[in-house]
Amino acid sequence: MTGDRPAPGTSSTGGTAAVPGTLAELTTFHLGGPLPDLTVAHTAEDLEDFGRAHPLDPSAHGDPAVLFIGGGSNILAGDSGFAGPACLVATRGIQESAHGTRTLVTAQAGEVWDEFVAWTLDHGLSGLEALSGIPGTVGAAPVQNIGAYGCEVAELIESVRVFDRVAGQAQRLPAERLQFSYRNSLLKRAAAEFGEPRYIVLEVCFALERGRESAPVRYGQLAAELEVAIGQTADTAAVRTAVLHLRASKGMVLDPADHDTWSAGSFFTNPIVARDFVLPDGAPSYPVHDPLTGVVDPQVQKTSAAWLIDHAGFAKGYGLPRADGGPPAASLSTKHTLALTNRGAARTADLLELARRIQAGVHERFGIVLVPEPNLVGCSLDSEG
Incomplete structure (x- = not known):
């Protein structure tokens, strides 16, 4: 077993560190509001205990009652935060x-x-x-x-x-x-x-x-x-x-000093469409393999979300204009068109507005709906605000 690295929630000297109070502290977007009820799980037993304390009712649907956070690299969290029980997964070994x-x-x-x-x-x-x-x-x-x-x-x-x-x-x-x-x-x-x-x-x-x-x-x-x-x-x-x-x-290695990495990496997945769907001229087409058998699915093909975004008119660094004429609070990465980034002072609402604009533009131009890859917590692309 490894045991030479301090887990989140502990200091390098073995003391207890302050428990983060907001999602912005725990996500690579550096966005998201308060987390008033956060548990840090240091062992697998802690995780099981949290699961037993918060069972899932199979008949319940709707807004999530609990939230699990790992590295925070696949979460876009709302400005209002998450009011329910949250668990930070900090197990090691x-x-x-x-x-x-x-x-x-x-x-x-x-x-x-x-x-x-x-x-x-x-x-x-x-x-x-x-x-x-x-x-x-x-x-x-x-x-x-x-x-x-x-x-x-x-x-x-x-x-x-x-x-x-x-x-x-x-x-x-x-x-x-x-x-x-x-x-x-x-x-x-x-x-x-x-x-x-x-x-x-x-x-x-x-x-x-x-x-x-x-x-x-x-x-x-x-x-x-x-x-x-x-x-x-x-x-x-x-x-x-x-x-x-x-x-x-491409700005895909985390660097706190580089706002191109204040993102969730690729914001949209590469679309998978029917094999007989006619892709735009120049758009790449890739086979779709079963990841376990390697067998190619003859019914579908995969294309590049980055290519579609770029050719729909959204270049690297594209951001929505601000009313005060200042630089965009959120924009596409200056290195890669598939990453939506927080330029340092964005709110989640700014990221959502940018994502909706890009999603709508690609659909209007190519008839393909881009699907977001990050988990949206306390926010949605389907509605404003």
Whole structure:
């Protein structure tokens, strides 16, 4: 088990730190109002206790009664905050064990994702290197089925241990039961069904290869950065360095001094449309693979949300004009058209207004509805305010 890093809620000297009072303190957008009822879970047992104290009624639908926060990198929270019970997932710990030709690595949900990826490479394991630099926690990775540079986390997950708030007990879900698809999973679908998480992720088990040779490089931009052909492998450390460089060039590596990173990364998912949908001239088309089997779905295709945003007239740095003539409070990143950013003094309402403008513009121009990727807490794109 690891135990050399202080968890959120503790200081580096072992003392107790102040519990954050607002969502703005806990989200990478630096936005969101008060959190008057926040619990910090330092162990998996703490998480289970919170789940038992706040069971989920299967018949209840509507506004979420509880909120779970990990790294805060996938949350756009309302200016009014969240009045109900909230839980900050601050669990830590990593274990590894041999399993045939692979190594099983189990990480607690509160582990910082990029620190975990670095840990696996430092311990001579390969598979996660293309997912370097993604903000957030290990527990959020399977919910969203995070992915980048041709790799999805679903390909490496062996199982996820969760606490089911409906059943009131913990259980282990193997990968085949998690129903992974592009930026989606059983965990995310269940949360959408009930309006809040049914399953609290306690830990995630990954099946990784031992060695310092990467998985085959699948993404053209990464292959060019590494100077290898698509399908070739490279040194895992070199892949991590290249990915971090590419992400930083797009403002996708967190930096408190860079407002281009005051975001949730990609705000809209890449649209998946019918195979016979006629894409605009020049728009890229990608196959959609089943993340577990690799089989291509012949009925659909995926295109680029960034391309659609750019070609609908929303350039890098685009923001809505302010009445006083000052610079926009919220804008597209100056490095990448897929990130909506807080320029330092924005309110959540400013981000929502910008998102609605872009969503409407893309739909009017191309007939495609962009779907937001972050979880919207106490706010909505469907209504003003």
